[in-house]
Amino acid sequence: MKIQDISNPYDKNLLFPGKNRVFCNADISCSATVSFKAKTPELYRRMDGWCNFFYDKSGLKKEITEKIPLFKNKKFTFDMYKKLSDEEKNYLRTQIKKPYLKDEYLIIEAKRTIENDAKFFVKLSKRLKNIMDKQYPQGWTLVSIGASPAIFAQILKHLGADAKIVPFSKRLKRDPAFDSINFDKYFNEVGLTKDSFKEKKQMIYTDFVSGGETIRMFENLIKSTGRYRKEDRFEDFSSLFGLNLNVHEEELLNEFFFNKSQIKSYSACPYMNSAIRCENILQLDKQFNWNFASKLMNFAFMDNIETAKNSLPARILPSRILQFLPDLLVNH
Secondary structure (H helix, E strand, O other): HHHOOOOOOOHHEEEEEEEOOEEEEHHHHHHOHHHHOOOOOHHHHHHHHHHHHHHHOEOOOOHHHHHHHHHHOOOOHHHHOOOHHHHHHHHHHOOOOOOOOOOOHHHHHOOOHHHHHHHHHHHHHHHHHHHHHHOOOOOOOEEEEEEOHHHHHHHHHHHOOOEEEEOHHHHHHOOHHHHOHHHHHOOOOOOOHHHHHHHHOEEEOOOOOOOHHHHHHHHHHHOOOOOHHHHHHHHHHHHHOHHEEEHHHHHHHHHHHHHHHHHHHOOOOOOHHHHHHHHHHHHHHHHHHHHHHHHOOOOOOOHHHHHOOOOHHHOOOOOHHHOHHHHHHHOO
């Protein structure tokens, strides 16, 4: 199965226009393609998330250990999965009842390489530039926040686009002063100010791989632009990022972000990867419409994802990916 089968750069759902900018949803488009070690099977990243479905309070479900003796008294791992017969793999697939877990996630075993990831980045970057050139013929800027988007920035620079890299890192979460960080400092380093976010030509690209720190980053940004008031923070939050929701949608989204006790009810496991975590949000859409779900996916997060041993930033190797770009971009 080719990576495009899951992360299709031509998928219309990858780009969501906002009031003043366009969000490119990296969780759905590329994080699953670049977030793990080179030459590691795609499936490996998803094991920790899946194992939650095979366990109950007493441990691994009895019916599973009876059906698959290999699992008895052992943790469910990818190495174990590789030893299963097709019949056993199919059985496991029937045990995953969550509708947002697609069949493909359980059957991908193709080896991934940094070079293939680089090719995917180039393909998606070209697609991104074509769309933005048509939408903003007067000019536009890409602002990348984090490691993965920085790769897009490098490619788009080569393609002639205006791309800036904001030196924001997940590691800031470990700074006790995180909540008081002046984000103007980071944006100023790349020649941006709070007024930049009012310009229609501006584009922000971020991969939203982290959890609470992403929300805190946005809240600090809102504070720095003078658009944050504690009593109606959701109104400003949604306004700044181009969401147009009805009252009922606002109530749900507000609860999703700011009521910590509710967060885990939307998640199966603290080690869920970003793509699945975003797809989880689609279930909320049964009360609304697909348009709302696509907006919400841009902001999906899990509060404790930064503690996960397989969290995405730890697996991104932008410098290694970038080494392949010169040859790939020769005939762009």
